[in-house]
Every structure is written in C-alpha cells, then in structure tokens.
Amino acid sequence: MNEQYVPIIKFTDQSNSFACGVEAGMLYSRFKNETEMFEATSHVENREVLTSMAEYYDWDITIIESEVEGWDYLTATKKQKSKPKFTLIKND
Numbered sequence: 001m002n003e004q005y006v007p008i009i010k011f012t013d014q015s016n017s018f019a020c021g022v023e024a025g026m027l028y029s030r031f032k033n034e035t036e037m038f039e040a041t042s043h044v045e046n047r048e049v050l051t052s053m054a055e056y057y058d059w060d061i062t063i064i065e066s067e068v069e070g071w072d073y074l075t076a077t078k079k080q081k082s083k084p085k086f087t088l089i090k091n092d
Contacts, residue, residue, distance in 0.1 A: 020045050024053075030076070031057040037077045044070050 031053045054061040058079045063072045
C-alpha cells in the first residue's frame with residue numbers, strides 16, 4: 001500500500017461490487033442533497049446506476065473516461081426548473 005494514502009475505514013469485504021456499492025451510496029446522497037454543480041470520480045461499472053440516480057433527482061450529468069483504466073470523471077449539474085407558461089390572476 002502507498003504510505004501516502006491510508007484508508008480511514010478498513011472494510012473486510014474487498015470485492016469490487018462492494019466498493020462500487022459504497023461509491024454509489026455516497027453519490028446517491030449528493031444527488032439527493034446537493035443543490036449546485038459537483039464533480040466526482042467514479043468506477044466505470046457505476047455508469048448505469050449513476051445515470052439512473054441523476055435522472056430520478058433531476059440532474060444533468062456528463063461522464064468522461066479518465067486516463068486511469070476503470071475510472072470516470074463525473075460532472076453533475078442540477079436541472080433548472082422550468083417556469084410556468086402562464087399565471088392565473090384572480091380578478092376580485
């Protein structure tokens with residue numbers, strides 16, 4: 001292990017699927033709670049699930065393959081809510 005990077009929490013499950021699940025959960029929280037643009041790195045295997053999350057929570061995302069095999073760069077921008085086309089004004 002590189003001495004420069006030390007894990008904060010050691011997970012006993014070292015499988016790729018577990019790592020992808022933890023990553024997806026962390027990004028799920030951001031899609032649900034953030035209000036502005038954010039950037040992240042993510043595993044290639046999470047593209048489909050991240051796209052689904054973004055769609056559900058009204059985010060536009062751009063995913064670009066990184067120079068590191070198996071990793072992507074993700075940029076998420078909150079979709080702008082459209083303004084109503086008309087407003088009803090009561091005439092009392």
